Amino acid sequence: MLGGGIVLWGAGYAIFHALAGLSAARRGIFVVVSLGCYAALAGCVVGLTVLLNLGGWWLILVALLLICYFLAPRFIWRLSEAVHRDEGEAGDG
Secondary structure, eight states, rough: HHHHHHHHHHHHOOOOOOOHHHSSSSSSHHHHHHHHHHHHHHHHHHHHHHHOEEEEEEEHHHHHHHHHHHHHHHHHHHHHHHHHHHHEEEHHH
């Protein structure tokens, strides 16, 4: 259940982060929902870490996973904006 929760909440975080970027109000309900999904993702990861009795280097790996998963949708969004901005400039000339 926790593994499935990681996938579900991770997808929810990415989807609602993208919807927040598409909405006119940058600090709307989508931002709150995306952060809630990330909190649920982190809770599932912590639960799975305790359940599997992970320690040592595994805890560092889990922490890196959480940090990277928090940052990845932000970088992907910026990349998408840059690509589409470049497409618009290429189509103008």
